[in-house]
Amino acid sequence: MREAARLRKETKIMPVRNKRTELLAPAGSLASVIAAVNAGADAIYMGGRKFGARAFAESAMAEDEDMVLEAIRYCHLFGVRLYMTINILFKDTELPELRAYMEPYYKAGVDGLIVQDLGAARLLHAWFPDLEIHGSTQLTLTGVPGAKLIKSMGMCRAVLSRELSLAEIKKVHVEAGIELEVFIHGAMCYSYSGACFMSSLLGGRSGNRGRCAGTCRLCYETAGKKGYYLSMKDMQTIEMLPELIAAGAYSMKIEGRMKSPLYTAGVVSVYRKYLDLAMKDPEHYKVDPADLAVLREIYDRGGTTSYFKQHNGAGMIAVKEKPFRAVNEAVTGEIRRKYLDQNRTIPLNAEMFLTPGLPAKLVLKDADGLSVTCETEAPVEAASSRPMSVRELAAQIGKTGGTAFAIKDTRVELNGEVFIPLSKINQLRRAALEQYTEAKLETTRRKQKPTKAE
Numbered sequence: 001m002r003e004a005a006r007l008r009k010e011t012k013i014m015p016v017r018n019k020r021t022e023l024l025a026p027a028g029s030l031a032s033v034i035a036a037v038n039a040g041a042d043a044i045y046m047g048g049r050k051f052g053a054r055a056f057a058e059s060a061m062a063e064d065e066d067m068v069l070e071a072i073r074y075c076h077l078f079g080v081r082l083y084m085t086i087n088i089l090f091k092d093t094e095l096p097e098l099r100a101y102m103e104p105y106y107k108a109g110v111d112g113l114i115v116q117d118l119g120a121a122r123l124l125h126a127w128f129p130d131l132e133i134h135g136s137t138q139l140t141l142t143g144v145p146g147a148k149l150i151k152s153m154g155m156c157r158a159v160l161s162r163e164l165s166l167a168e169i170k171k172v173h174v175e176a177g178i179e180l181e182v183f184i185h186g187a188m189c190y191s192y193s194g195a196c197f198m199s200s201l202l203g204g205r206s207g208n209r210g211r212c213a214g215t216c217r218l219c220y221e222t223a224g225k226k227g228y229y230l231s232m233k234d235m236q237t238i239e240m241l242p243e244l245i246a247a248g249a250y251s252m253k254i255e256g257r258m259k260s261p262l263y264t265a266g267v268v269s270v271y272r273k274y275l276d277l278a279m280k281d282p283e284h285y286k287v288d289p290a291d292l293a294v295l296r297e298i299y300d301r302g303g304t305t306s307y308f309k310q311h312n313g314a315g316m317i318a319v320k321e322k323p324f325r326a327v328n329e330a331v332t333g334e335i336r337r338k339y340l341d342q343n344r345t346i347p348l349n350a351e352m353f354l355t356p357g358l359p360a361k362l363v364l365k366d367a368d369g370l371s372v373t374c375e376t377e378a379p380v381e382a383a384s385s386r387p388m389s390v391r392e393l394a395a396q397i398g399k400t401g402g403t404a405f406a407i408k409d410t411r412v413e414l415n416g417e418v419f420i421p422l423s424k425i426n427q428l429r430r431a432a433l434e435q436y437t438e439a440k441l442e443t444t445r446r447k448q449k450p451t452k453a454e
Contacts, residue, residue, distance in 0.1 A: 020042065020279065021245055021249070021250060021251075021252060021275060021278075021279060022042045022043050022081075022250060022251040022252065023040070023041050023042045023043070023252050023254075023268065023271055023272055023275050024041070024042065024043045024044070024045060024083075024181065024251045024252060024253040024254065025039075025041035025043070025044050025045075025254050025264060025267075025268045026044075026045060026046070026186075026254055026255060026256040026257040026259070026264060027044050027045070027046040027071065027257060027264065028046065028047075028257040028258055028259070029067070029261070030067045030070060030071055030074075031261040031340075032046075032257075032259075032260070032261045032264045033046065033067075033071045033074060033075065033082075034074065034261070034343060035261040035262075035264045035265035035268075035339055035340055036080075036264050036265070036268050037074065037075060037078050037080050037344055038265060038338075038339040038340075038342075038343055038344045039264070039265045039266075039268035039269040039272060039339045040268060040269060040272035041080060041268050041272070042080065042081065043080060043081035043082065043083060043111070043251070044071070044075055044080060044081070044082050044083070045082075045083040045084070045085060045114060045253075045257075046068060046071060046082070046083075046084065046085065046257060047068075047084065047085040047257070048066070048068045048084060048085075048101075048105070049066065049068075050101060051085075051086045051087075051088055051090070051094075051098070051101070066104075068082075068084065068105060068110075069104060069105065069108050072105065072108045072109060072110055073108070073441060074404075076109060076440070076441055076444045077346065077404055077437065077440055077441065078344060078346065078404075081111040081112070082110055082111055083110070083111055083112040083113065083114055083132075083134065084105055084110050084112070084113050084114070085113075085114045085136075086098075086102075086113050086114065086115050086116075086117075086120065086124070087114050087115060087116040087136040087138055088116060088117065089116060089117050090117045090119065090120050095119070095120065095123065098120060098123065098124070099123070099127050102124065102127070102128070106128050106131060106446060107445060107446055108445060109441075109444035109445045109446060110131070111132060112131065112132035112133065112134055112156075112157070113131065113132070113133050113134065114134045114136045114159065115133055115134065115135065115136055115155075116136040116138040116139055118139075118150075118153065121133055121135075121150075121153060121154075121155065122153060122154075125153065125154040125155075129154075130446070132156050132157070133154060133155045133156065134155060134156070134157040134158070134159055134181065135147075135150040135155045135157065135158045135159060136159050137159040137160065137161055137162065137183070137193045138193055138195075139159075140161055140192050140193065140195055141158045141159065141160050141161055141172075142160070142161045142163065142164060142168070142192075143168065143171070143172060144171060144172055144175045144176050146158070147172050147176035147178050147180075148176050148178075150178070151176065151177070151178045155178070156178065156179055157178065157179040157180070157181055157250075157251070158172065158176070158178050158179070158180055158181065159181040159253070160172065160180055160181065160182055160183075161192055161193055162183050162188055162189070162193060162235065162306055162307065163192060163306075163307045164182075164307060164308075165307055165308055165309065165311075166243055166244070166247045166308050166309065167247075169182060169244075169247040169248055169249060169308075170246075170247040170248055172248070173247065173248025173249075174248070179250050179251070180248055180249050180250055180251070181249070181250065181251035181253050182244060182249040182251070182252065182253060183235060183253045183254075183255055183306070184235070184237045184238075184240075184241070184244065184249075184252045184253060184254065184271065185234075185235055185236055185237060185238070185254045185255065185267055185271065185295075186234060186235055186254055186255025186256045186267075187232070187234055187235075187255050187256070187301070188232040188233070188234065188235050188304070188306065188316075189216070189232065190216040190230045190231075190232055191216075196212075196216070198215045198216060199211070199212045199213040199214070199215045202215050203215065215230075216230040216231055216232070217230075217231045218230075218231075219321070227319045227320065228317070228318045228319055228320065228321060229317065229319065230317070231301070231317065231318040231319075232301075232304070232316055232317060232318065233301055233302030233303060233304040233315075233316055233317065233318050234299070234300070234301040234302060234303060234304070235255070235303075235304060235305070235306045236295060236303040236304070236305070237305055237306065237308065238270065238271065238274055238287055238291070238292065238295065239287050239305075240305060240308060241271075241274055241275055241278040241285070242278045242282035242285045243308075244308075245278055245279065245282070246282070252271065252275060254267055254268065254271065256299075259299065261340060262298065262332060262335060262336065262340065263298050263299050265335050265336075265338075265339035265340055266294060266295070266297075266298040266332075266335045266339075267295065267298060267299075269335070269338070269339060270291050270294055270295055273291070274287060274291070293331070294331055294335075297327075297328050297331045297332065298331075298332075298335075300322065301318055301322060302318050302322075304316045343404065344404075345400075345403075345404055345405055345406040346366065346404055346405050346406070347366070347367065347405075347406050347408040348364050348365065348366055348405055348406070348407055348408065348436070349364070349365050349366075349407070349408060349409045349410075349411075350362065350363065350364055350365075350397050350398075350407050350409070350410045350411070351363040351365075351410075351411045351412075351413070352393060352394075352397055352410070352411070352412045352413070353413045353415075354380050354388075354393070354412070354413070354414050354415065354418045354420065355380060355415040355416060355418070356379075356380055356381065356382035356415075356416045356417070356418055357379050357380070357382070358379055358380060359375040359376045359377065359378070359379055359380070360375065360376045360380050360420055360424070360425075360428060361373060361374070361375045362374050362375075362397070362428050362429065362432045363432075364432050364433070364435075364436050366436075366440075370436070370439060370440060372432060372435045372436045372439050373432075374428060374431050374432035374435050375428075376420075376424060376427075376428055378424075380418045380419075380420050381418065381419045381420065382416065382417060382418065382419070383417040383418055383419040384419070386419075387417035387418060387419065388414075388418055388419060388420065390412045390414060393412045393414075393425065394410040394411075394412050396422055396425045396426070396429075397410050397412075397425065397429055398410055399426070399429070400429070400433070403433060404437075405433055405436075
């Protein structure tokens with residue numbers, strides 16, 4: 001870890017939005033969004049129905065149900081940011097529909113846009129001046145001039161090319177004064193990201209239009225020998241997190257919008273564990289081999305630390321096809337159990353007030369102080385025979401199964417002997433949870449209207 005210590009000493013740390021480095025997860029479906037939230041992602045990036053660089057992701061094909069709006073809603077309930085990919089090169093005929101396409105997401109509170117096309121970025125910044133715009137890796141941002149250029153255009157984050165070394169990342173961090181997003185895990189391109197025309201030339205499917213056919217992954221023959229000579233090994237930097245933080249990376253990005261929720265949950269959970277350790281105690285940072293085995297089990301095309309410590313090399317190429325091996329159900333089953341079969345919940349405290357002749361009142365409050373109060377329409381009846389107990393009422397209020405909430409502490413105040421049907425308590429609880437949900441989401445929705453087009 002000497003390199004990490006040296007980088008921390010030499011680097012002037014630029015201010016970022018908070019002290020916690022961001023773990024950014026991919027999602028191509030709502031199931032992957034939920035998996036990423038469950039596993040501890042700070043932020044998620046995904047595409048909508050149009051204009052994204054992964055045209056075949058499930059989210060890009062959701063014509064009937066716009067899952068991005070639901071994803072924004074779900075993420076914001078748990079305080080997770082959602083960035084939307086608008087990272088293709090636009091045709092002039094497409095730009096007029098861009099604003100109308102973006103308005104629902106803007107109003108819902110999408111946290112930022114990842115953009116490749118500079119013309120589209122300028123328009124988006126003019127229409128939505130309070131919305132973060134991030135320069136996509138497909139802009140091939142490899143140095144200080146590029147980072148400064150997008151900053152001058154109103155962008156607040158540079159998604160750096162995968163091809164940079166630690167020293168080059170540090171230089172951009174120190175000299176450009178812009179937030180940096182760096183890929184830390186997943187597939188790599190043989191060419192610069194977004195600058196490959198192989199798929200377009202061979203099959204008419206452009207990577208700059210979200211339709212890359214992955215021609216670099218095919219088997220080729222040269223000098224009579226067949227091999228996967230253009231297929232890059234996957235990036236894996238779990239052992240380098242303190243060095244990346246010291247070099248100035250703020251957002252740690254995992255690749256994989258086309259991959260499964262199992263992949264998302266497994267990779268995010270491992271990197272969550274070690275990113276926290278790297279922030280807490282970088283000097284004694286060490287990765288358990290068992291966690292490296294988890295990453296290999298989930299998806300393994302070989303491993304490389306990308307270009308962070310080497311310029312290039314034959315060791316970065318897969319060459320041979322990955323041999324078949326049986327799935328380790330013990331590993332995948334544990335990931336499913338922890339992050340796919342059960343969802344994260346928001347802990348709430350509840351207070352219920354019951355007095356004969358008055359409406360029943362339920363107050364829900366979270367750890368941040370957000371509180372809502374809900375009352376029944378009809379007054380509570382006085383008990384004619386068996387009055388309801390505090391224990392019975394508290395148990396009924398706590399039945400939040402199937403929701404995003406968990407009642408952790410319940411206080412019931414009874415003023416006299418009362419009776420209230422259990423169905424009415426259930427209705428009151430559901431109404432209070434809906435009211436809390438709306439109150440929580442209202443803090444992230446935008447009230448102001450977009451500016452007029454120039």
